[in-house]
Amino acid sequence: MALGKNKIEKEKDMKVILIGAGNLATHLGKAIFAAGHDVVQVFSRTMQSATALASEVGAQPVSDISDVRSDADLYVVSVKDSAIVELIPVLCKGKETKVFLHTAGSIPMDVFQGMALHYGVLYPMQSFSKQREVDFSQIPCFIEANDEHALQQIGDVAHQVSSRVYHLASEDRKYLHLSAVFACNFVNHCYALSREILEEHGIPFDVMLPLIDETAAKVHELDPKEAQTGPAVRYDENVLRAQGALLKSNPQMKDIYDRMSMSIHKLSVKE
Amino acid sequence: MALGKNKIEKEKDMKVILIGAGNLATHLGKAIFAAGHDVVQVFSRTMQSATALASEVGAQPVSDISDVRSDADLYVVSVKDSAIVELIPVLCKGKETKVFLHTAGSIPMDVFQGMALHYGVLYPMQSFSKQREVDFSQIPCFIEANDEHALQQIGDVAHQVSSRVYHLASEDRKYLHLSAVFACNFVNHCYALSREILEEHGIPFDVMLPLIDETAAKVHELDPKEAQTGPAVRYDENVLRAQGALLKSNPQMKDIYDRMSMSIHKLSVKE
The missing domain is CATH 3.40.50.720 (NAD(P)-binding Rossmann-like Domain)
Incomplete structure (x- = not known):
């Protein structure tokens, strides 16, 4: 039936x-x-x-x-x-x-x-x-x-x-969660810091959205390591120094800038 | 004519x-x-x-x-x-x-x-x-x-x-560029670090893509500060400590983890 x-x-x-x-x-x-x-x-x-x-x-x-x-x-x-x-x-x-x-x-x-x-x-x-x-x-x-x-x-x-x-299994899930903190919470915080900089200069955050979308879209096709662009991966010391100087009034953001740039460079020369 | x-x-x-x-x-x-x-x-x-x-x-x-x-x-x-x-x-x-x-x-x-x-x-x-x-x-x-x-x-x-x-004007453009480094290059590097963690545990990076897409989509609607989730913004010290411990073999990544978490917490209590 x-x-x-x-x-x-x-x-x-x-x-x-x-x-x-x-x-x-x-x-x-x-x-x-x-x-x-x-x-x-x-x-x-x-x-x-x-x-x-x-x-x-x-x-x-x-x-x-x-x-x-x-x-x-x-x-x-x-x-x-x-x-x-x-x-x-x-x-x-x-x-x-x-x-x-x-x-x-x-x-x-x-x-x-x-x-x-x-x-x-x-x-x-x-x-x-x-x-x-x-x-x-x-x-x-x-x-x-x-x-x-x-x-x-x-x-x-x-x-x-x-x-x-x-x-x-639990043992691997905790690394998955850690990985998600990098790919989501830290990413979102980079957006937040980007917005802080723009706000101080009267530029609306909306102008950043096409770049944010493309950056996310790229890693559907490319390994993020291959997708990297910008001054740190080119190791363009002039830009790195000049951008560091723009952050001199915000030591915590400067610190993140320096460490992220160094880590990008280090990953790009790995292997 | x-x-x-x-x-x-x-x-x-x-x-x-x-x-x-x-x-x-x-x-x-x-x-x-x-x-x-x-x-x-x-x-x-x-x-x-x-x-x-x-x-x-x-x-x-x-x-x-x-x-x-x-x-x-x-x-x-x-x-x-x-x-x-x-x-x-x-x-x-x-x-x-x-x-x-x-x-x-x-x-x-x-x-x-x-x-x-x-x-x-x-x-x-x-x-x-x-x-x-x-x-x-x-x-x-x-x-x-x-x-x-x-x-x-x-x-x-x-x-x-x-x-x-x-x-x-040039004076503002350099801040726009700096802001783009945060919203694109540093974001992409967070993806790259996320992938590194997953690879060590045999988990394909593909599983992260829906989270990456949603994180980018959210800031079309919400201020990134309001969109933040995860252990750092909740100031969940147990998770922060446990995740820090997972990175003990990689001091550079641990360093980024700690500084980003601290910066997320600091921004969340600002004003």
């Missing part, structure tokens, strides 16, 4: 509880909800944050961890790295047979060890801001799990929310 | 000579040629480079500066910053009444002073690689000139090759 066959083929919808209501929790929670799962609760330390996300995924908001129900299939922990270690023992208590995952790049899976039987990680590597919609299906998601049961559930959810799912 | 009217309205095509055949000279030279100007010669120190570009713009290649014709309307100087000061007196001799421009971000217009009567700058702010085609019409071009005659010719060419033309 057609209905029965469909029922068998379809992955079972799960009862999911979101622990955390920050940027990542919001984008992932909405993607899990959109995939058809039943998001039953959203926990946040403040009722306001819990309510904001809960209202978007049809869940009950809670701000007391002891109010978190123990009858869900999957608990998705997306809280600050500094909060996770304290939170997990309290959260897992009485729910030891359920599946738990966290979403942090730099925290090992074993943070759940001894607290739960089935656990893992689903790390969506993206820079989330509440103000921006993202296409979650294009976000690379890195998963691991401690056993087959957890891998099945975490893998199912991952494949439902993203078309780019990779298996990666 | 229609023909006459058209002739009057159309900006006069100029005889143009390209001095230099590097990445910028190639992209700009092709755009000038495509705009309908008569590119009569391409000079480069090596005949091979001169020929490569000359063949694309229907020009004669020359590698001896004394072979550069003196009957062109416009001389476009796109050579390394370190070569420009020596080259200009030799180039301008006997052509003092012609219009000269250079394309360098950090060199003042006055490098032509006393060498020619009509001169200026056309600085196309983009990261040019020979391997990549660019849509020149989208490249912000920053112009200045020492008199009306030079401004007319340089302005005409600029508007023909780009739809984003701005007037900017």
